Amino acid sequence: MIEARELTKRYGDKTVVDRLSFTVRAGEVTGFLGPNGAGKSTTMRMIIGLDSPTGGTVTVNGRSYARHSAPLHEIGSLLEAKSVHPGRTAFNHLMALAHTHGIGRRRVDEVIELAGLTSVAGKRVGAFSLGMGQRLGIAAALLGDPAVVMLDEPVNGLDPEGVLWVRNLLRRLADEGRAVMLSSHLMSETALIANHLVIIGRGRLLADTTVDGFVRDAGGGGVKVATTEPLKLRSLLAGPDVTISSTTTEELIVTGLDAREIGAIAARHGVPLHELTPQAVSLEEAFMQLTAEAVEYQSALAEPARKAA
Numbered sequence: 001m002i003e004a005r006e007l008t009k010r011y012g013d014k015t016v017v018d019r020l021s022f023t024v025r026a027g028e029v030t031g032f033l034g035p036n037g038a039g040k041s042t043t044m045r046m047i048i049g050l051d052s053p054t055g056g057t058v059t060v061n062g063r064s065y066a067r068h069s070a071p072l073h074e075i076g077s078l079l080e081a082k083s084v085h086p087g088r089t090a091f092n093h094l095m096a097l098a099h100t101h102g103i104g105r106r107r108v109d110e111v112i113e114l115a116g117l118t119s120v121a122g123k124r125v126g127a128f129s130l131g132m133g134q135r136l137g138i139a140a141a142l143l144g145d146p147a148v149v150m151l152d153e154p155v156n157g158l159d160p161e162g163v164l165w166v167r168n169l170l171r172r173l174a175d176e177g178r179a180v181m182l183s184s185h186l187m188s189e190t191a192l193i194a195n196h197l198v199i200i201g202r203g204r205l206l207a208d209t210t211v212d213g214f215v216r217d218a219g220g221g222g223v224k225v226a227t228t229e230p231l232k233l234r235s236l237l238a239g240p241d242v243t244i245s246s247t248t249t250e251e252l253i254v255t256g257l258d259a260r261e262i263g264a265i266a267a268r269h270g271v272p273l274h275e276l277t278p279q280a281v282s283l284e285e286a287f288m289q290l291t292a293e294a295v296e297y298q299s300a301l302a303e304p305a306r307k308a309a
């Protein structure tokens with residue numbers, strides 16, 4: 001379990017992570033989402049002690065990372081900027097890591113197989129494709145059989161087969177009772193893997209919800225109804241909580257009633273319908289709406305910073 005409480009990071013006068021509180025629970029995949037520059041990597045770096053908080057706390061399995069004597073057994077992580085010696089083979093890289101924790105060769109072979117790296121285990125890491133590098137990073141994260149797994153943008157650069165592999169692996173790890181956290185700036189991809197969502201913008205918590213809850217809330221796009229009798233249908237559907245707009249002479253967009261209710265009213269009054277379609281707001285759209293303000297603020301800030309550089 002990861003618990004962040006009022007976690008804060010400032011660089012100079014810029015607050016990059018702002019009183020962030022959230023929990024990554026065992027048995028769940030938590031998607032950690034935010035637009036570029038929202039503070040995801042900084043938060044993850046603080047979780048594993050690569051950056052120290054300016055304020056607040058974050059613990060892994062009840063203790064701060066630095067207080068664990070064998071951290072690889074507590075939390076396995078893959079952060080984007082992970083450095084791997086390019087001249088080492090994948091096997092030697094994992095063996096070197098294993099030695100730091102007294103982990104044996106058997107476990108190294110296991111994670112190599114788990115990550116689908118058996119055929120390239122003897123190759124130099126410097127010659128690895130991006131996808132192979134991601135697999136190696138994930139193998140390293142799993143080496144200590146940790147109860148918590150944290151991955152920064154794990155599907156970045158992976159081909160469809162690799163994406164599917166990561167998706168299935170993370171679900172399996174959560175089903176085994178581990179706490180899994182993955183960061184992303186892609187809502188739709190994350191919704192396929194995660195069941196819990198922590199969404200941030202400008203370092204602040206914007207939403208702490210379930211994927212089901214987010215999908216439900218995003219479904220408020222109304223119902224498209226096409227009929228040869230739009231005027232009659234309009235008056236039949238009218239009510240205090242119902243809004244109706246038209247896109248063409250035969251099409252109405254109705255909010256405040258679901259497709260079933262609209263269909264029943266039309267049938268009762270003999271109004272022919274030739275389309276009745278719930279208009280789901282796409283998850284990506286809903287995510288963009290939620291984070292829009294944060295993105296605008298970021299680009300306003302980023303512009304002068306870039307000029308100054």
Ligand SMILES: Nc1ncnc2c1ncn2[C@@H]1O[C@H](COP(=O)(O)OP(=O)(O)OP(=O)(O)O)[C@@H](O)[C@H]1O
Nearest residue numbers: 011016034035036037038039040041042043184185
């Ligand atoms: N060492 C640092 N010094 C100053 N500012 C920093 C430092 N590290 C990060 N930042 C700033 O903190 C903000 C958050 O960066 P961070 O990398 O945590 O965001 P992110 O959500 O991971 O973004 P991305 O999706 O682009 O990786 C950015 O504005 C970044 O420029």
